[in-house]
Amino acid sequence: MSGDGEQARRLRSVPSGAAGRPDADELLHRVARGDEAAFAALYDAVAGRVLGLARRVVRDPALAEEVTQEVLVEVWRTAGRFEPRRGSASAWILTMTHRRAVDRVRAEQAHTDRMQRAAARDSHVSYDEVQEEVAARLEREQVRRCLGRLTPVQREAVTLAYYGGHTYREVAEHLATPLPTVKTRMRDGLIRMRDCLGVSLEAGA
């Protein structure tokens, strides 16, 4: 079953977007045992995505850096509580990032203000290295392609919630749509995304 082991290793993690780095799951496992070098490597593997997501949600570069630092310190602090069977390390870290970023915007900003800004997006892309950019671009294009397959109302609900940091109640209010409808749009939208992206979690031996 050596081929199977290789397959599992290869398929397991959310892509880190960088060549030659150990995957985030493996690094997080070492971080949980207090390995600071592994933390530094984990930082290098995920900081760009954490910062990118934080910026997209909080819309303020300085605040996004603060969120990034807080989240990564929290990753260090709570690494031992990460449960691999509940998802990948990257998903764990990015979920934490999203939560923290959303807490910041919910605390600081008025709704309408955010609704407007969530609609716009940065167009500037800084190229680090072509190689990383290509990989990241392919991932982005796939996400966009799959987002494009949602119905317009599903897409609206999903993006207002995720990028805008709104609760489904706020989204329902903003769209003047009943709560159950909005909940359903979010769930159906994510299910359609899941199937388009081919995400599947199989727990088993």
Next chain:
Amino acid sequence: MSGDVHTLSGAYALGAVDDVERAAFERHLAECEPCRVEVAELRETATRLADDTDLPVPSPGLRERTLAQVARTPQLRNPPTTGSVKPERRRWRGWAAAAAAVVVAASGASAVTWSVSSDRLGQEQAAGEQARQVSEVLAAADARVYNQPLRAGGAATVVVSRERDQGVVLLRDLPQPEAGRTYQLWLLRDAVPRSVGLLNTGATGTTMVIGPVSAAATFGVSSEPSGGSPAPTRIVGTVELG
């Protein structure tokens, strides 16, 4: 899974619930195995939305501050747990994330037609000639992506636009070449190889624009003496383009 609570799974995975609802939903999850699987998948899916953000380069100061804070921050011990905490082996079926990064929605060697909206790409500024060519190949209406692990280790992704007669190759995590050897890239048609590139000495990965691809049916990587060979002598992996 009771209907009403369950419909919250999407909002929960998107982080679009308040603290009270989150706590209630997590209590529900603790009792509902099918819900946990669904939520885990939806959460992974929501996480992928983070891929559609620009990737800023974090400032060196941020790295220093974070590492310094970590050095003086004690870690939480594991909470007492009930039952087994043995990490289960998990498989991501159909999530073809090569060790490197590239995700193509299919299993194994695969091809997907990418429909890339040109206006989006137009918003993004490519720096440098190679980046521009890469963008053009990826943006081509007929661009197809082939993604495959290599026999010797590592993975190759080849994006081919027959219309543009060009391709983009991404190689990642190849084994370190032996001393005096380097990797060479080939396109094969009717078993006739044509060299399309040579990696730098010691390199274990690259991104390269190749062409003309014309009717090439196979992309190959071989290990050759430094300077390359007229024909491949030791193939380490191939990707079928068709």
